[in-house]
Amino acid sequence: MLNEIKDKINYSAPKDVKELDVINIFELEKTAKTVLPKDGYDFIYGGAGDEYTLRNNIEAWNKKGILQRVLADTENPDMSTTVLNQKLQLPVIVAPIAAHGIAHDSKEAGTAKGVAEYGGSIMSISAYSSSNFDDIENGLQGNNRWFQIYMSDDIEVNKNVIDEAKAVGASAIILTADTNVDGRRERNLRNKFVYPFGMPIVARYLKDGADDTSSETVYSRKKLKLSVEDVEFLANYSDLPIFVKGVQTPNDALKAIGAGASGIWVSNHGGRQLDGAPGSFETLEDISNAIQGQVPIVFDSGVRRGEHIFKAIASGADIVAIGRPVLYALANGGWKGVKSVFEYFEKDLKTVMQLAGTQTIEDIKNAQLFDYNK
Numbered sequence: 001m002l003n004e005i006k007d008k009i010n011y012s013a014p015k016d017v018k019e020l021d022v023i024n025i026f027e028l029e030k031t032a033k034t035v036l037p038k039d040g041y042d043f044i045y046g047g048a049g050d051e052y053t054l055r056n057n058i059e060a061w062n063k064k065g066i067l068q069r070v071l072a073d074t075e076n077p078d079m080s081t082t083v084l085n086q087k088l089q090l091p092v093i094v095a096p097i098a099a100h101g102i103a104h105d106s107k108e109a110g111t112a113k114g115v116a117e118y119g120g121s122i123m124s125i126s127a128y129s130s131s132n133f134d135d136i137e138n139g140l141q142g143n144n145r146w147f148q149i150y151m152s153d154d155i156e157v158n159k160n161v162i163d164e165a166k167a168v169g170a171s172a173i174i175l176t177a178d179t180n181v182d183g184r185r186e187r188n189l190r191n192k193f194v195y196p197f198g199m200p201i202v203a204r205y206l207k208d209g210a211d212d213t214s215s216e217t218v219y220s221r222k223k224l225k226l227s228v229e230d231v232e233f234l235a236n237y238s239d240l241p242i243f244v245k246g247v248q249t250p251n252d253a254l255k256a257i258g259a260g261a262s263g264i265w266v267s268n269h270g271g272r273q274l275d276g277a278p279g280s281f282e283t284l285e286d287i288s289n290a291i292q293g294q295v296p297i298v299f300d301s302g303v304r305r306g307e308h309i310f311k312a313i314a315s316g317a318d319i320v321a322i323g324r325p326v327l328y329a330l331a332n333g334g335w336k337g338v339k340s341v342f343e344y345f346e347k348d349l350k351t352v353m354q355l356a357g358t359q360t361i362e363d364i365k366n367a368q369l370f371d372y373n374k
């Protein structure tokens with residue numbers, strides 16, 4: 001226990017703030033490894049078990065190909081789109097992530113400022129953020145935000161955090177449904193990793209007087225018995241659109257919609273939960289076919305290139321969310337790095353759209369991917 005406390009005090013996150021020349025995300029990942037403490041990098045990078053699903057999330061993209069189209073006007077592609085009436089200049093948003101403080105000294109506020117300075121995106125705020133809403137607002141400056149909740153077994157805690165999220169302007173609630181228990185992340189076990197910051201958004205509402213540093217207490221209060229009733233509760237109580245995050249099967253998508261979900265978030269938590277699962281992209285098309293456009297789909301897990309955004313949208317996603325790329329950017333360059341990573345995705349998607357003969361997000365939705373299995 002003494003060692004754990006020492007580790008908490010000793011954790012030293014990068015502090016540099018600079019623009020990044022992002023060639024690709026895999027290189028950004030490599031440089032992040034050189035600037036982060038080993039246990040912090042492993043926490044961010046790692047997946048569960050053999051990391052089979054983590055690898056699948058990347059390999060899955062190669063199961064479909066983009067067919068180039070010629071004799072098409074590609075002068076000025078328009079990457080803007082809307083989701084739940086919110087305008088985005090790029091179909092990319094920030095996934096909810098618990099640990100920005102592990103990546104950079106500026107924590108969530110740094111990410112928020114990067115998103116705000118880029119403009120036209122959405123920051124998903126994790127209930128397990130290392131900052132409170134006020135600090136995040138210092139970076140976000142009124143920009144769009146959604147709030148992600150892990151249900152607590154104490155209904156009052158859920159109500160309190162939703163009230164607060166609403167009060168600070170969250171325009172949707174994301175119910176993460178795939179993390180009732182944590183996947184067995186062997187890197188963290190090997191490093192004896194201890195979450196070095198508190199979880200101030202949730203911790204202060206816990207009845208047992210837990211302070212900001214008690215992530216273990218927060219975890220232990222997660223609700224294990226999730227059901228459609230939780231979706232109904234969130235929709236009724238918050239009066240906000242609810243996304244159910246962690247959907248990987250058509251049936252679960254339909255179940256969530258039946259319970260009042262306004263959006264489906266296709267994700268396997270970046271390979272951090274159930275190892276042995278397919279790549280998230282492999283599950284997307286069937287889910288999209290099943291729900292037939294009833295509600296928007298957010299896709300995440302493994303998005304690293306413009307090509308991936310294109311393939312996800314062509315397979316039924318409305319927008320994609322990025323997790324690790326944001327933290328790698330934050331680690332390398334603080335808020336300026338986060339802005340740079342959005343600019344990278346914008347440039348890369350633009351090139352892919354032009355080469356594929358598409359002008360708009362609608363064109364991508366209508367594009368037919370090449371299926372190697374046929």
Ligand SMILES: Cc1cc2nc3c(=O)[nH]c(=O)nc-3n(C[C@H](O)[C@H](O)[C@H](O)COP(=O)(O)O)c2cc1C
Pocket residue numbers: 043044045057095096097098099126127128148176245267268269270271272300301302303321322323324325
């Ligand atoms: C370090 C880290 C912390 C995360 N924390 C949360 C969280 O608090 N809530 C949540 O719903 N998902 C969390 N996720 C999962 C992301 O929302 C997202 O599903 C995943 O990162 C997408 O995969 P990618 O990293 O390959 O982009 C976390 C992911 C990482 C890498």
